Amino acid sequence: MSCPGARFMLSWNASKTGTVSAKPNAFEFEVPERKGEKSLTTPDVTTRYRFHIANIWGEDNREVDVRVPESKPVPVGQSIADDSARCVDGKLSVMAKAPPPLWQSNLVVAQLTTLPGDPHTYHLEHAGKTADLAPGATSNAFAGTLVAGDWLLSIKLEGEEHCMADDAPAKVPLNLGVNVITACTP
């Protein structure tokens, strides 16, 4: 995972010289040495670099991806079927873990939003910080913290929602989640 604009090193070790091409930002350069490296700038999107060699008997390729985090929101959440789920005194909580692709040390939180259509106000705990997030609102409270780690998501039950009682089964949301928008720190 690399941030747009950051420098990275592309290295190769082949039996002969060849060419390197990239997709989707198409470009190509000749590789004059069998073994070497070249400093490149991380593009804006995940890009596949392909080393190609050919001789009279055939051809061969090797590929490597330089992954760039997407800027679209990632819904991070958990089902209330998870062992971490609790429903006590009208409050429902669950522990979610940010997905492994977001565990990079150069990925930080930019903003948080609630999921579309979720009517609940969330209380969030992550990386030693806390914040409340109203429906449809955006929060910068976790800006700059690493995405990696546990996210404690809690809501106060609304309207006819309630935890399980002796005389009534629970009526609660089945999943808790928020949208996480990340930023890269080159």
Next chain:
Amino acid sequence: MDKNELTQRVDTIVIVMMENRSFDHVLGSMRLSQFGGRMDIDGVQSLTDPNLANPSSNGTLAFPFIAKDGPLPNDLPHERDLVAVQLASSAVTGGPTMTGFVKAYEKASGTTGVVDPPPMGLLTPADLPATGFLAREYAVCDRWFAPLPASTQPNRLMAMSGFSERDNTISGLLPDQDTLFDWLNRHEVPWRVYSAGLSFFALMPKMWPALLTDNFRRLSSLSFDFQHEPASEQPKVIVVEPDYDDSPVHLSGHACDNHPPLPMAFGEAFLRQVYEALTSNPARWQRTVMILTYDEHGGFRDHVPPLRVKCPPPKGASYPEFTSTGVRVPSIIVSPLVSRGSAKHAHLDHTSILALLAERFGQPGEQYSSEVAARSAAGIQSVSAALDSGPPRNDIPQMSAAAISAASRLVTWTDPQNAMSNAFTQAIEGFAKAHGNDALKKFPEIAHWLAP
């Protein structure tokens, strides 16, 4: 519809059971405004509803998405242990949350964080012209569940018998349980099976002699028989079977049972063929009830929790008791005895068909069996609960052919290798060995397959 009216109005009951799709996957999109806005159907109201999401094992939430019909990357998990993962019981609610379909898929496929995971896909009426047509023109049952939270063999045994000696699908022949055909024979009710491929009943050795009789015919003769057979020779109960994906022998060229990874286009063409055959005789169609359902959900997500219906193992079986039905499956009553574009909310499962047979062909008050009676006492109704009272409709809606021929321009799929395909292989080999030339004469395709 009560027994008296059932007797007066229904002569023929046609049972069509396809393979491995959930209600939401096939019919759920009809509730979305862009695909019909059928608010009377308990389907998917919003693609962004957090309650309909399923968490991935990597921490993201996967939402239902509009899928295109086509070959799937693999089969989806649907054995008992992984169905339990799919139902995802919660200590908070004390019941299933229906949020574990993605995790079960990831566990079975060794993947994680797949974008648009297959269990969350919703097909649309545009992709399913035959199913969409039948749902628009007849009655959708949105509370029809697979009887058991398990796979093909237990659920089909429930459909055949009302009980199952198995709780999982294994690489072997089916136990010789008492079937609906035994019940019909005892009640002197004529029946017949029309198969597009090798019959599922071939998996039951006791059925092998019957396979050689005129009771088992090819689908290609259904239309002629339905139009021309004299009343005295007409079967009262007809089972119409697709060509099964798990069978190594395909009598119709390719499978059409909708079992993943097979696309559904072939199944759509099959359904059109069945519908056209049955409606080709308007007088007989007036007194016909066709029941279209699926054996089980096949690993696809559905949002309605199963019904709490206990099902202990029958005598001689030793698996842990089931405490609920399986997942909802797409089911449509196709008959002049249901109103156009209606939705039925009666609690039904495959044993509801057996209850219907007992209601229609049994003595007054007679139950199909003690097992089916127990399910009835637990709230599972007869299919008659989904039939309208009053005279039949006179219209016979015509299905568009062009739409299906376009959709069916899809690749065929390589036959799978799994427990069910092994069971089919054993059935074919056993049947051919037991009945020699008679078997090969009736099913020459078997000889071709057996040839070294």
